[in-house]
Amino acid sequence: MTKRFILLSMFMFFYAFSFSQKVTNVILVGENGITKNLNEAHSIIVVKELLDKKFQRLDYKKQGPLRKVRTYKDTAMTILDGKYLEYYVSGVLKVSGYYFENEKNGTWYTYNESNKTISMEKFEKGILVETESPSDRAKSSSEIEGDEKDAVFSSKKQNGWQDYIIKSLGKSNAAEKSLKGGEVVIGFVIDTTGQTTNIFVKKSVEYVLDEEAMNVIRKSPKWEPSIKNGKKIPAYRYQPFTFIVY
Secondary structure (H helix, E strand, O other), rough: OHHHHHHHHHHHHHHOOOOOOOOEEEEEEEEEEEOOOOOOOOOEEEEEEEOOOOOOEEEOOOOOOEEEEEEEEOOEEEEEEEEEEEEEOOOOOEEEEEEEEEEEEEEEEEEEEOOOEEEEEEEEEEEEEEEEOHHHHHHOOOOOOEEEEEEOOOEEEEEOOHHHHHHHHHHHHHHHOOOOOEEEEEEEOOOOOOOEEEEEEEOOOOHHHHHHHHHHHHHHOOOOOEEEOEEEEOEEEEEEEEEEOO
């Protein structure tokens, strides 16, 4: 497979995903701005329409990892409202948080390239109201009170989750559209109903592989939710995916 054919296949792939997020635009950016020539482009902007009618802008290095993910409430994409993600050059997540009408809101996290949380800041409508130590958060979350049960993948097989991942990737041809392959890491939440939600890229490789990995998590059968103190609570997971190009 030639490099040019892979590039064209990758470009068409942007429009192929229409699961819970519809790609509405793909913009190529070169040294002189927007271009229609794929070979001249150094960056690719993908715009998605989400189920809640918001719009998400994904900034990718061509044939490389994510740079930023921004969520907007308007079609002109001028009002930030929703998830914001920023990445290191290596593709590792650097910053995560949420905007509400162009202002930071809720807890914002900053990570180092080893995926360790190095700062947590809480905002209320753009105003910083609290800075929390990651070590304090880890200490408090490690305390066990009452009955506790971790989230479990709903399968009669002992290795049901691993089997699901392997089977799903076995049906995928995403690696064939990649020039180098690599390991994508997806973060997600198992909510109190057992659904996989809040799916995001923790470690990016390139659009084709990131989207395929997220789709596997998105289509996951239900889990048995986590339980603490007799109540169902959200559970957080990170799942690596390795794509090998032969």
